[in-house]
Amino acid sequence: GQQVMQIPQYQHVQEGEDFTTYCNSSTTLSNIQWYKQRPGGHPVFLIQLVKSGEVKKQKRLTFQFGEAKKNSSLHITATQTTDVGTYFCAGPDGTSGTYKYIFGTGTRLKVLA
Amino acid sequence: AAGVIQSPRHLIKEKRETATLKCYPIPRHDTVYWYQQGPGQDPQFLISFYEKMQSDKGSIPDRFSAQQFSDYHSELNMSSLELGDSALYFCASSDDAGQEAFFGQGTRLTVV
Structure with missing residues (x-):
């Protein structure tokens, strides 16, 4: 079945540093969504990417969808x-x-203050 | 704005008992999803409904069943509960499949 892997599993950064997480699918995706879940909370939708190579920005967040859509x-x-x-x-x-x-x-x- | 409502928020059951989790989607949303999330795990897809019909099944045990009613609310029925069923159960709804999914606060099920 389809697998979606993300790296890294954990990331500790100092406040002010940049952070990147990578998502890789075993199959081509028609679209991809991103969610954020705060500790003890529920997943909250951030964005959806549909087009190959698409880049979207939300303030300090930048989302990118690969050319191969994987x-x-x-x-x-x-x-x-x-x-x-x-x-x-x-x-x-x-x-x-x-x-x-x-x-x-x-x-x-x-994020460490 | 109305959100996805799940009840109860917390549930404690003994092994081999039965539990029913309820989900009330956002009004006019026609797609409902159920997910199970263990501690430190990613949400695992269980089942989804579109217009009151089951549309997809994931890793849902045979001991579990779900349905969506005429008023679009959905129920997840869990029988012969096992310790391993202890988890957060999320319901989410969307306006048509493939659109932004709005998650409920979740039901924390503890099986003792």
Whole structure:
């Protein structure tokens, strides 16, 4: 079945440093979504990328979808303590349609003040 | 704005008991997803519904069943509970498949 892996699994950064998490799918994705889950919270939708090579920005966050639509990245510039949480990418299972989203393994970010 | 409502928020059951988790999606959302998240794990897809019909199944045990009712709320029924079923169960809804999914606060199930 489809697998979605993320690296790194954990990342500790000093406040103000940049952070990047990478998402790799075993299959081509029609689109990819990114979610953030704060400790003790629920996943919150951040963005969806659809086009090959697409780049989207949300303030300090930059999202990129690979040309082959099998990988994606999330880059945070100048991290803040409010960025703490686990970042998940999620892609639809292409074999069964778009009703089944497979979450990546997640990257847990800790920001040290 | 209305969000996805899940009940109960916390549930403690004994092994071999039955549990029912409820989810009320955002009004006019036609797709509901159920996920299971163990401690430190990523959300695992269980099952989804589109317009009250089951659309996809993931790693949902045979002991679990789910349905979506005419008012679009969904229930996850879990029988013969095992210790390993202890987890956070999230329900999410979206306006059409493949769109932004809004997650509920989750139900924390503890099986003792």
